[in-house]
Amino acid sequence: MICPICFWEDEGEDVDDLDQESSxxxxxxxxxxxxxxxxxxxxxxxxKKHVFPESKRKQFDYNPRSL
Incomplete structure (x- = not known):
């Protein structure tokens, strides 16, 4: 899944290690x-050209996952 807010592709492997390089x-x-x-x-x-503009991002809650 690619996040429309930040354009991070979540591969499910980096949640436990914030410093793991992501292919x-x-x-x-x-x-x-x-x-x-x-x-x-x-x-x-x-x-940056692929993410929602800041005005549209305001409709979402920002809650980073805690480790």
Whole structure:
């Protein structure tokens, strides 16, 4: 599943390890993607064109998974 908010492809393997490189996400880690999202609104800058605009994101709750 690819998140329309941040464009992270959830492969179900990185939940327990935020620092595991993710192949479907071009080798970045979930920790990096979260920092990127805070900085510019997407897991990766080149994927920003695919995410919902900030105005549309406000209709969703943001609740990161806790480990």
């Amino acid at each position: 479907p996400n071009h080798g970045i880690t979930l920790r990096e993607a979260r920092l990127n999202f805070k900085e510019f609104g997407a897991g990766e800058l080149k994927m």
